[in-house]
Amino acid sequence: MTIPRLSILAFIISAQLTGLAFAADPVAAKHAITHEDVWLMKRVGAPQPSPDGRWAVFSVTDPAYDSKEQWSDLWIKSLTDESPARRLTFSKGGEGSANWSPDSKQLLFVAKRDGDDAGQIYRIDIAGGGEAQRLTTLTLGARQPKFSPDGKQILFVSDIFPGNTSEDDVKKTAKERKDRKYSARAYESFPPRFFDKWLDDKKVRLFVMEADASAQPRDLLSGTRLAALPGFGGGQGDEGQSLDAIWSPDGKAVVFSASTNRDELARASGTTQIFSVPTAGGEATQLTADKHSYNNLKFSADGKTLFTLTEAEEEGKVYDVSRLASLAWPVTNATPKILTASLDRSISRYALPAGGNRIVFSFEHAGLEQLHSINYAGGDLRDEASLPTGSINSLNAGGKALVGVWESSINPPEVYAFGKGAPKRLTSFNTERANTIDWQTPEHFWFKASDGRMIHNMIVKPANFDPNKKYPLFAVIHGGAANMWRDQFVIRWNYHLLAQPGYVVLLTDYKGSTGYGEEFARAIQGDPLKGPGDEVNEAVDEAVKKYNYVDGSKLAAGGASYGGHLANWLQATTTRYKAIVSHAGEMDLIMQWGSSDSIWGREVNSGGPVWSDKAVWREQSPVLQGGNHAKGTGFSTPILISVGELDYRVPANNALMNFATQQRLNVPSKLLVFPDENHWILKGENSRYFYSEVHGWLAKYLK
Template identity: 90%
Template sequence: MTIPRLSVLAFIISAQLTCAAVAADAIPAKHAITHEDVWLMKRVGAPQPSPDGRWAVFSVTDPAYDSKEQWSDLWIKSLTDDTPARRLTFSKGGEGSVNWSPDSKRLVFIAKRDGDDAGQIYRIDVAGGGEAQRLTTLTLGARTPKFSPDGKQILFVSDIFPGNVTEDDVKKTAKERKDRKYSARAYESFPPRYFDKWLDDKQVRLFVMDAATGAKPRDLLSGSKLAALPGFGGGQGDEGQSLDAIWAPDGNSIVFSASTNRDEQARNAAYTQIFSVPVTGGDATQLTADKHSYNNLKFSADGKILFTLTEAEEAGKVYDLSRLASFAWPIANPAPKILTATLDRSITRYALPAGSNRVVFSFEYAGLEQLHSINYAGGDLRDEASLPTGSINSLNAGGKAVVGVWESAINPPEVYAFGNGAPKRLTAFNTARAATIDWQTPEHFWFKASDGRMIHNMLIKPANFDPSKKYPLFAVIHGGAANMWRDQFVLRWNYHLLAQPGYVVLLTDYKGSTGYGEAFARAIQGDPLKGPADEINEAVDEAVKKYSYIDGSKLAAGGASYGGHLANWLQATTTRYKAIISHAGEMDLMMQWGSSDSIWGREVNSGGPVWGDQAVWREQSPVLQGGNHAKGTGFTTPILISVGELDYRVPANNALMNFATQQRLSVPSKLLVFPDENHWILKGENSRYFYSEVHGWLAKYLK
C-alpha cells in the first residue's frame, strides 16, 4: 500500500514536533528572577584552607524569610580531589572566625550555642571527629581566635569594663549594670553610636589561653601604658572593637595594629599603628612611627617578612589607596617598603601561598575584581588566571593552595581554587537554581564625560529581553561614594530583580568611585554631589543615544546611602526623571554632618567646618535647592523615600525632612519607615516589601 505524499509529510512534521516537545521538556524553562530566588540563594562564606593545603573550611548559610528558621554551618572540602563538600557542624546558631591548628587536624571557631549569652570559642577535631568543645565561657564573649605556631595556645580578642582586671571583675560589673535603676548613657568622646548601635564603654583587649578545655585566659594589655591611653582601641564592628592581631613566628609575642587617637575622631583621622606585646603580657612596643594606618597583618612562611595593607591617611584628602607593604622581621626600620607604589589601584585582599615568594592579590577595576601577583621585592607585577567576568570576594592561602569565593551578577557565590591554571569551581550550592533564571551578563560600556573623565558603566537587561522593543531606564546609583559597581550577585538592590518588571538598569561609576585610581576617587572633594550627579545624567544621555531599545522619555533614578544623597540632588536639580527612589539619603549636608556617626571626612570633603565660609555646605545641600522652581528645577518629581529607624550612619531625620519638604511643596511622595532596620534592609520580609514598593512606584510613573 502506498502512503500519499501529503500524509508522509504530515507524519514527518508530527514526528519532528514530538521530538522537539520531548527535547523542550528535557530543558528546564527559565523564568524571570523572583525575590525568593534572590533571598534564598545559599550564602557561602570565605574559605579557610588548612596549613597543609589539603582542605578548606567555610560557612554556608541556608537563608529563610523567618530568621528563626535560618541555619548556618561549617562545611569542609578536599583540595586534593573532587569529592563533594560535606557539612562539618550542625548548629542553628552558626559559626564564624575559623582558624586551623598548625598540624591541620583541629579547628577553632566562634559560635553562640545553647547556654551562651555571647559568642565563645569552640574547638573541633577534624581528623578524629566528634563534637565541638567549648573552650571559653567569658561574660563578654570572644572573637577572632588564632592558634599559636606550636598549636598549644590560642590568641583571641575580647572586652573588659573600665577598671576591670579579672573575669570575676567583668562578671560583677555586668551584673551591677544589669541591676541598675537608670537607663541613661553618658559620653565624653565621639562617636556615641555606630550604624545601628549606641556604643558603650567596653574596652578591647588581647587574650591568650592554653588550647584546652578549662584553661584560664590571660589578658595581655590590661595595666599597660598603651591600653591606658584615652585614644586606644581598634576598628569598630558589629560585635565591638577589633584588634588585628597575629602570632609572631617564634610564638613569644603578639603583633597587632591599634589606634591611639580614637578619641580624636571628631577632629582628625583615626590611624592605626603596629605594636607587639610579649605573650606573657606587659607593656607593648610600638613598631611603626608614622600617621599611616596598617591592617591585615600576615607573616611569610619563613617568618622573615611581615606583610600588611597600609593607607597613607594623607592630611586634607578624602581618600587614600590601600597599598601592599612589608617589613623585614624583626622590624628594625619603622618605614614600610611599599610593594605596590607604582600601581594606582587599591588592594582589596591578598594571600601568601607557600613556596612561591609571590603575593597574590586582587583589586577593583571597571566592575570586576580579578587576581594579580607581585614578588616579595615589589617587582614583576603579573595578571594571574581569573574568570573573565565577576568578582573575587575572599582570598586565603594554606600551604601552596589559594582559595576564595567568586561570584558574578548571574553566578551566585561559590568556592573556587586559584593558581595552577584556570580557576576551578569547588562547590555547587547555587548553580542549579541559577541555571533556571532568565538573566544575562551585564553589558559594559565607557564614555567620555564633559569634564574629560572616562566613565565606566554596566547595563542590565530584563528577562525575555527583545532588542526590538522599547524599555524604560532606571539609573541606579551606588553608595560610598568610595565604592564601585561590581559584577556580583547582591541581596540589596539586586540588579536583575530591579530590572525584572521590564526595565533596563544603568549602573554608573561616577567620579568619587573606587577602582579607577586615587585621583579619580579624590575628585569628589569639594564637589560632593553636583559633579557626580552631572556624570550620572550624562551617562543616561549616552545610554539613550547608544542603545535604541531604551525609551528616553521614561527615565527613573534612585539609590541608597550616598546613592540616596545623589537621588535627592537629582530630584532637586533636574526634571528629566519621571520617578525617584531615595533610601537612606541625606537631605542637608549640615544636618548629616551633625547627626551621623562619621563627621571628620565630611568636613574634609567640604573644605572646613559648617560654621566656616565654605559655600559647599549650602550650595550642595539638596533641601536648599528644592524650591528653585523659577529656574525650572526644584522638587517636582514623584519620590519614594525609605529609611531604617535604626540607621545612625544616615539618620532618619534626613528622610523625615525629605518627606516634610515634598509634602510642603505638594510633590507626590511616599515615606517608608522600617523600625527594625539599620542602614540596610536586612530582614527577608522587609526586603520583599521594599522591592514590591520600588516596583510599584516605578510602574506608577514609568508605565
C-alpha cells in the first residue's frame, strides 16, 4: 500500500477554502507575534457530534495569565445551519468528557463544581434546557462517562482503595488516610511516580448506574479474578489510571482494554488486552490473547464489528506503528484482522461515520496530518478532502456528521466539518486575532543525510521577512524522540514567537521521528543521541547552503525533553553553535535511567541494562564527553539550562548536573528552575519569563 497524496482536486478546493477562510483585511496593519498573542488564543477542545448528526459540543478555554481568571466551558454548534456556536455552560472550573445520549437530547460531562472534592458526572438537558444535574457524589470522583445504548444507564471509571468493596469503605479509608499522623509513601512496584505526581495505591474500576441522581453505582469488577491480578490496571494519566471502555451494542456487557502486567513495568513493556464483563455481574472474559496492545475501541453502527488501534509490541524494538484492526462481534476468533498492515504509518485517530461503511482516519506524514479512509475490510485506501497545510488534531463521528479540530502554525485551532466536500470551518474563536499577526506558513524541504535517509525539515521565517537580508538560524529540536514537527499552532515552543526577534527557525525530523515509517522511528535504537545529533547538524548545513538569507556564522540550537537531550549532546560534541538552549534535557543516560519514571524502554533503546557491556550508556552520555572541553571540540558554547522541579520524566538532577559541569569547565551558563512546573512550562507568567530568557540568551550570543 503506498502513502496517499492529497488529490489535485482536493488541493485546489482546500486552497480556495483557505484563501476565503483566512484572508486578512488588506488594510489592517499586522504586527509581529507577541507572547500575549500566543498565550491568549482560545484553546478549542475535541468536538463531540450528537448521534443524529445535528449538533457538536466541545470545550473552549479562555486563558488568562492569572489561572484564577481563566474560564473553560462547553459550547454547542449546530451542524445543520450557519448559526454561530453558543456557550452551553458558565463555570470557571471547566467541563470535559462530554457524551451524548442516544436520542441526542441529553449530555453527560465531568466537572468539579462548588461542593465537589473531586470531578463528578453531570447531566444537562440539551432539548429542554435548564441547569446541569449532578449524578454522582463519589469520594474519589468519576470520569469517562458513557450512556448505554438505550440511554437508561451510565458507564464510568472511578477508583477504590485496596480492600474496599463499597463507597462506605472508600469514605472510611479516605478519612483514615487524611487523619493519619505520618506522611511517608511506600512502594513495592515500579514506577513510584509519573510525570509530576507521586503515585498512590488506588485501584481503577468500572462502574455502572441508572441514569438517575438517586441511583447507586455498581462496581463491575469487584471480586473478579481479573481485578485481583497484581498487574491489573489501565493507562496512567493526570487523573489516575484509565480504562478504555465502551458498551456492547446490546447493552448487556462492557468491552474494555486493560493491562495485566503493570507490576512488570521495570522489566517489560506494559501491554493491554481487550476484555468483556457482563453488566449484570460476573467474571470478565479476555477477548484477545497475545502480547500486543489495544486501545480506542469502537463498534460499527450495525454492531457486528469491533474496531481498535493496536501496536505489535515487538520484543526488543523501541517503537511500533499503531494500526487499525477489527474483530467480528461477538468475538469468536481472538486474532484481530489488521486493516492497515501495508500502510507504514501510525494511525493517530479514526472515526466511523454512518452510512458509508468506511473508516476515516489521519496519520502523521512530513509535518502534516490529513484525512484518509479505507473500507471495513481494509481495502480501497482513499485520500479524503483535507486542507493542504496544517494538522487535524481530533476527529469524531455522529450519525453521518464528521467533525474535528484543524490548525496550522498560522491558524490556531478551530472546529471543522469534514467529509462533505471541502472541509468547512464552523467556529471563529481565534481568526480575528490570528489575522492581525505578520506570519508565514512554514516552508518544507528535504535532504539526503550522510546515512542515506531522506530528512524532512520546515523553515519558519520572522515577521517583516526580507529575503535580501541575513538572519541568524535557530535549530529547534523536537522531543520524543517518537514525535514529529507538525505544521500546527503550539504554545510551549511556538515557532513564530521563537523567530520573532529576527531569527530563522529550523525544524528537523531526525531519525527516531514518527511520520516516516516504522524503520525510521526505530533507527534511533542503539544510537540515541549521536546519529540524531549528526542529522540536526547536517540539516543546519543544508539550510545554510540552500537559503541565502541564513547567516551561517550565527547559529544556535535548542529543544526540550528529547530535544533537550540532543541540545546537551550538541553542546558536548561541537563548537559550531554560538548559543544552546536546553529544557528538561538529560545529561547522563545512566542517571536518567535510574531516576526517571520509565526505565524499560531506555534499556531496549540502549541494547541492555546499565550494568551491561553496552558502550552506548557511556559513549552517548553528554556529561562523559567532558574531555572535549580541553580538546576544543565541545563544552564551550554558552548554554541556557531550564527545568521544572516537578518534572519526574527528566528529573531536575539532570539540569543540576549540567549546570555543575558547565560551571566546572567555566562555560558561560545560566540555570532557570521553575519550582511549580513539571516537564512543561504551563503557567502563563512562567511561560512569558521563559520566552524572554530564551530571547535574551540568543540576543546576547547571536550579535
